[in-house]
Amino acid sequence: MINQYMWQAKPDALPARQLDVGGQGLEVTDDNNVYPVGYTQLTYDKSFGDHNLKVLAGTQAEYNKAQKLFGSRLQFPNKDLLELDGGGAGQQSNSGVTNEWSLRSYYGRLNYDYKGKYLLEGNARYDASSRFPENRKWAFFPSVSAGWKISDEAFFCERLKETVNEVKLRASIGTLGNQNIGNYPYQTVYSSAFAYPFEETLQQGARQVAMANQRIKWESTKVLDFGVDLGFWNNKLTASFDWYNKVTSDILSPSTAFPSYIGLTAPTVNYGTLRNRGSSLGSSTVKKSEKCS
Template sequence: TFLQYILPLNIKYKVNFAVSKYDANTHSFTPESVLVNPKNQATRLVGKTYRNVERTSNSNLNTSFFQTLNWTKKLADIHDINLLLGFSMEAFDNSNFNGYIEGFLGNELSELNAGTINKDVGGTSSDSRLMSYFGRSNYSFDDKYLFEFNSRYDGSSRFPGDLRWGFFPSAGVGYNIAKENFFAPLATVVNHMKIRATYGSLGNSNVGYYYVPTVAKAQTNFIGPNGTYLDYVSAPGLGNYGLTWEKPTTLNVAGATLFTFHRAQRGNYKS
């Protein structure tokens, strides 16, 4: 869903809001069955499965909110200016649950609370938040010389508080050769040819929650007073408090895009 308003000075204000929800639930019941050897007249037992129920539940909720301000201006028919400022917030929430149990009196009852033995219950949950401030500026002189600058200031809850934010700039220049006078003889064959160069960095926060200490629960081989195996909890692991943004930097030193006028073909070259 988005809304757009035209503000004074022909500034466009745009708001986007989106929600994505996914839920998956399963419920399976396995009845008791006996496997026998058909060649044995005594019907000797060769295998058996016990009645059991397993239930799982998975839920994912993603929400995003974007808002931008965009201003464009053309001066003296040769200066094109395009400025954009934006802010965004994204939230990701995930949870899952699973339950398993055996010991049912018959095949008629198939709910978890009807079982009596070999109980196994588990579940996990996670959430993360991403907040961004970003901007872009474009300038074109006579559609011949092109300049662009981008910047992002991103914050992710996946990192410790003092390393949560990162700044990621990028810039590009372009040269539209087709606008030069010496290119005029080729205009009937090629109507657009541009060379460009870009340099910049982007942030990657697609990592686990490695800076948060973790605790694991397990079961021993020792039987307690009530006849069940004893549980224990392991010591928390050490968190990585130096974890922060991955900052890959890319350089595109040259590029050309060609559009042929008559054959309507397109080619692209990068190095």
């Protein structure tokens, strides 16, 4: 929790953080941000002969609440009353805003290998976000990967190992989700920062400021990857090569086809698909130094 007092004065008047008597008075802003995260995780390891198994399962919950309060008064009798109550109530103002969001997740992972050369991994997530309507809050995101360490096979030439000590083939496919958008895109949100004339006086009012969309859902990205890892001279030099195909579907973004004459902010929609396809090549070296005495 952060309580922050901010004094506003004329540029040519008093130094900062001093009450501006007869000027802009005193403004106070109180910001509070609460972000608890709770999770439970279990792991299980088992080896039987040349087989190795590891299982992980867990759940996680996140909640965020940001609250801001603002108040000001103009008329103060002296410079010593550095609290809002010290000013007159004749010229005062206040405002406040609160934003909330939450995320709930269940996840698991399974790892298996045989003699450390045949590798298999499976992952799964089941996520729910408060940013989506009730019938679209939950989404399932699986992935699977496999590897083969050819350099551990009996047919791999021992003389070749003196130069190329490691060769591993990899393949994977998986999906991830994205829910990083505004907090209330599917709900009708009203703002009270508007006044309306009624019987020759201005009355406080509220109106809708953005178009809601109750059909939005999770954005998803599916990645297919094939790769190879190489190690030379006892891994003093390593290299890797990957070919990937990445497809992002149901991209979350403001609608570009929403007419401006409606007078509302454009709704968030699932808009289009984006594909990235390519390859990458990387290498690294390790230098060993010897000390002489």
